[in-house]
Amino acid sequence: MPELPEVEITRRGIAPHLQGREVTAVVIRQPRLRWPVPPQLPAQVTGRVVCDVTRRGKYLLIGFAHGALIVHLGMSGSLRVEMPTAPAGKHDHFDLCTRETVLRLHDPRRFGALLWSEAPLQHPLLAHLGIEPLASDFTGAWLHAALRTRTQAIKPALMDHTLIAGIGNIYASEALFRAGLRPTTAARRLSGRACDRLVTCIGETLREAIAAGGSSLRDFVGSDGHAGHFQQRHFVYGRAGEPCRMCATPVRRIVQGQRASFYCPHCQRAR
DNA sequence: ATGCTAACCTGCGCGC
DNA sequence: TGCGCGCAGGTTAGCA
Numbered sequence A: 001m002p003e004l005p006e007v008e009i010t011r012r013g014i015a016p017h018l019q020g021r022e023v024t025a026v027v028i029r030q031p032r033l034r035w036p037v038p039p040q041l042p043a044q045v046t047g048r049v050v051c052d053v054t055r056r057g058k059y060l061l062i063g064f065a066h067g068a069l070i071v072h073l074g075m076s077g078s079l080r081v082e083m084p085t086a087p088a089g090k091h092d093h094f095d096l097c098t099r100e101t102v103l104r105l106h107d108p109r110r111f112g113a114l115l116w117s118e119a120p121l122q123h124p125l126l127a128h129l130g131i132e133p134l135a136s137d138f139t140g141a142w143l144h145a146a147l148r149t150r151t152q153a154i155k156p157a158l159m160d161h162t163l164i165a166g167i168g169n170i171y172a173s174e175a176l177f178r179a180g181l182r183p184t185t186a187a188r189r190l191s192g193r194a195c196d197r198l199v200t201c202i203g204e205t206l207r208e209a210i211a212a213g214g215s216s217l218r219d220f221v222g223s224d225g226h227a228g229h230f231q232q233r234h235f236v237y238g239r240a241g242e243p244c245r246m247c248a249t250p251v252r253r254i255v256q257g258q259r260a261s262f263y264c265p266h267c268q269r270a271r
Numbered sequence B: 001a002t003g004c005t006a007a008c009c010t011g012c013g014c015g016c
Numbered sequence C: 001t002g003c004g005c006g007c008a009g010g011t012t013a014g015c016a
Helices: A004-018 A041-045 A140-147 A154-158 A169-179 A192-214
Strands: A025-028 A052-056 A059-064 A067-072 A078-082 A092-097 A102-106 A113-117 A252-256 A259-263
Touching: A004 A052, A004 A059, A004 A078, A004 A102, A004 A192, A025 A041, A041 A067, A041 A113, A140 A192, A154 A169, A169 A192, A169 A259
Parallel strands: none
Antiparallel strands: A025 A092, A052 A059, A059 A067, A067 A113, A078 A102, A092 A102, A252 A259
């Protein structure tokens, strides 16, 4: 589930329930995540008030005056706002309680993370993140310059978070389809016009996904919290062998850097 | 520095 | 029904 749009949707869903609220209790039910949840974390935030909930790449930051909780959802993580009386289930790792609700971290595969930092943007996990793909300084000219020395294929380059923060496997394939670019094209070979197009398409892809998820924000309270059920209509992702939505040519699946890439061999020929 | 591989986990869908 | 297999939205550590 969680690439940048899902993380942003989560942020918007949980922020109203946290901002300005005092943390009344913290429950670490299952500390095993990518790294163990720090045992001193409850003492750090109990009795403190949440200032804001922000996002950097795929990281969520639950901010306090003296630092922030850093949350990463990994492959299978989700955050839900529930009533304090709701029973915790299997793979519910952690609760952040306020007087009104409980923020619950659920993560079956345990690739997620929950950490505390007094200077979150300087934290080793965040310090080297690249440009925000929805920020106004992410332009075709910027991308063209950034890719100039990259021998790597464009698709894994888009997923390099030290270059661009937050683009995952689904949206990398989707954005390249929209831009008409072959995922295997060497990044340095992209023309200025191709980079312009790609930046536009990345923005459109991410914004549309956020907008599609935004319609289900109310579900963050009291329901399954499953940000996937609004079913974005992918052009190519997960559609190997199925007809391209634009030209009906069968979509191809290849593997790049041990990750599946999907593309239309007819629509994606430009560079 | 750069680039590949393995590793961390559970769950689901598929073919037999 | 049940079992084994392959696959999954991410990222780091370690090694060449």
